Each structure stands twice: as C-alpha cells, then as structure tokens.
Amino acid sequence: MVPLLKRFTVFNLAQCEGLDRLAPEPAPLPERQIIPAAEALIDATGADFRIGGERAFYAPGPDFIQVPPQPAFREQINYYRTCFHELAHWTGHRARLDRDLSGWRGGPAYAREELVAEMGSAFVCAAKGVVPTVRHADYLGSWLDVLREDNRAIFRAASQASKAADFLLAFEGAPEGQPAAARQSHSSVQERIAA
Template identity: 65%
Template sequence: MGTGNGSLYDDVTQHIIAQLEEGRLPWVQPWDTSLTATGLPRNAATGRCYSGINILILWDRLFERGFGAQRWITYRQAQALGGNVRKGEAGTIVCYADRFTPKDEQQKARDEQREARQVAFLKRFTLFNVEQCEGLPEALMTMAEPRPFEELVPQAHRLIRACGADIRVGGESAFYAPSPDYIRVPDQAAFHEPINWYRTILHELGHWTGHSSRLDRLTGANLGSDDYAREELCAEMASAFLCAELGIVPTVRHADYIGGWLAVLREDNRAIFRAASQASKAAHYLLDFLPAEGGEHD
C-alpha cells in the first residue's frame, strides 16, 4: 500500500477503495486466522505506537507478508541496535505530516506585518518489520503473547468505567446522543457473544470523544450526508484501534456504510488520512484513561 513514487494520498486511497469495493475493511484484518497478536504497530527501537494512516498501511503489509510481529524499525535504527536489514528486503513507506513556510511567504508576511502562512506536506520514510532484520536484540524479535480471553473483558470494562461516559443500558439499539451527551446500549443479554457488548460500546465511545467538551469533532450532520459518513468512518476505525490495543479482535460493525465511505473517498483523496488521524486521536484519548502499559504514540 502506498509504496510507489506517485502521490501517497492517491496510492493509499485507491488501495483502500479497492478493498472496500471487495467488501473488505482494512481496519478489520483477519486476526483470528493469524498468528499475529492484536495490537497497534510500534517502533521497535522507541516503543512508540504509530498512528493514523500509518496503522492501516502497516497492518496491510503485516497481513500481506504474514509477519508475526507488530514491531517496525528504520534501516538506521536497525544498525544502531547492532543489527541490519536483510539484503533484498523491501521496506514499507509510511508518512508523517509536517509544515513549512516558503521563503517568499516569509518575506511577504514581514512586508504585510502578519504571521506567515505555513504549507502542509507529507514526509515519507521507510520501515522494515523486525522479521526482515537480523542481528537485532533477542527481546525485539520475541512475538508478544496474545492476552488470555479472561483478561480482555476486565480491561475493556476498566476503560469504559475510567472514561466517565454516561452509558445507559436498555432499549433495542445502540447510539450516542450528542446533545444530552450519553450512550445508549442494549442489555448484555441481547448480544450472542458477550464481547460484542464491549465492541459496541467502544464504537459509541468513538463518537463520544467528538463532543465539543472533548475533541470537538462532531458536526451535527444528518443521516446519509458525507459528514455523517465521515464520522461513522472515524468511529469505526477508532473502535478497531481500541479493540486491537485492548487485545480484542476487531470486527465489522457497520458494513452498510461502505457505500457512503466509498463516495467520500472517491471525492477526496485525503479523507481517509483525516479520518484515520481523527480515529487515532479518539482511540488515544480513551486509552489515556488506562494506566500506561505500552509505549507512547507517534
């Protein structure tokens, strides 16, 4: 995904559109048929989690190549740790957003006595999975053990309680009501699998983070609009990121929105980047309510 010399926005967007057209969601990977433990991809040298679109890019390569480790590293980091990337291994291009001020804009701003306007751009860099390397410290090569199922529910329950959201149990449908600022979810008995009750709440918590008192993302868009589709896309990915980090296998919750997501992505090649960024912020906002277990976030 996104390894060519063209626009990274176009490369990644077209790849995700192709997956959605096939009915596959890139943020819901086949964890249950893989030896890979759930979790967010991390930098092997720093322990920091990757975020935003880089999660989708790295997960895509993870399952394409069948890697068992969620740890990634740059060529120089591998050398600094006493190892190296094996000859012939192809890296995975990821990116981070940065800004700069053109020189002519700096001069113009001085002449007009105003602040200079910055230009946003994506900077690419290449990562390798630790399984593409040799000579790295053994601790970096050891695969993480999946969490026992009996630990998953308590951890999810701790997050739900710690965030302080107003969650009201009852009724026949799950939703987040922005104005009164509460989540409604059916009783656990309505779910065939108990873990789906937690997956559902995590999705609604994704919406909950967008309230004006928190991440201030919600627009009050009407059902069926592009803004509504964008918010559902954000909540879907936030839930998937949360599930993965909590050790819960992510699943498709709202596949009926695929048509709306396709329309948004076909119109705007940066939409998936913004949605993934917002989803990461939402997931990290919620994960920060838990005692720190892993690394920081990139």
C-alpha cells in the same frame, strides 16, 4: 360492501383461557461475558452509559451513550466493539476533541464521523485485545462509497480516529472512579497529538 375487505372477530390473548402454551415465556438472557480490561476502560471514561433498548447510539446534545444489554448481542464480544464505537463518537463532543457532529444521521459529515468512530473502535479493540466477530473493514467499506469524491477522507478519518483512540486509552492511567483526573490528561493527549 368494499371489495377485498373482510370482517374478523378477534380477542386479546388475556381474554382466553387454556392458551398459556401458545405464548411461552421468553428465554432468559445468558450471563454476561466480561472482559475486565474493556470494562475497566469503559468505566474509567466516566461516560454516561445507559443500558437498554434495542439499538446503540451516542446522543451529542444530552451527551450520553445508550447500548442494549450485553446478553442481547448475538455474540457478546460485539458488545465491547459497540461500546468503543459509541465512545469514539463521545470523544467528538465539543468538551473533548470537538469534532463536527452537526451532520448527525445523513450526508458526508455523518459518513466521516462513522468512519472515525468505526476506525477508533478498531484501534481500541486492538489495544484491549478484543476480537469482535463484526468485521470493521466491511463496515468501513460501506461508508467509503459515500466519500469516493474525497480521496483524502480516509486519511483524515484515520487521523481523527487515532486521536479518539488515544483520548480513550489515556483514561487507563487514571485512578479508578476518578474520570476527572483522566480528563485532565486531555491536554497531554492533545500535546502528543500535536507533536
């Protein structure tokens, strides 16, 4: 006999009768709180958004964004902050602003990209009148620790975040359902950025 090893007989809940009250149905998700200006910008980008799962991310290889459904957010306004954060990552794709996304998930390159995405999200949130409950400054502070050795990193990140925000906001002038027309404005955004 192995010490501290005990034997238990267990049953699947589906095999038991009369225990329905122990496993209540999960509460339905609340209705979405929609901000039309934010929704319009997200739609206008033409980004491949996939709604589902428990976490938000941008996948640079297949070039898609995944976010949980809006009602899954404790405070639904943060859904838009998260969408704009992931859209800021999306702007870094080689077909758009061509930032270095090679350091995905670790190290200084990842920290720099997270700074760009979070600052870009803050800029777009401010432009769209979205006031998230998540504090951008607190999140940015955690990444600044990684970049302490480079005292110019925050300025480069702010510059790239501004370019990302400008790129995203340029979609506003595009005809609805015509993200390709907005993408053509990429060159005009690049010209404004270079000036």
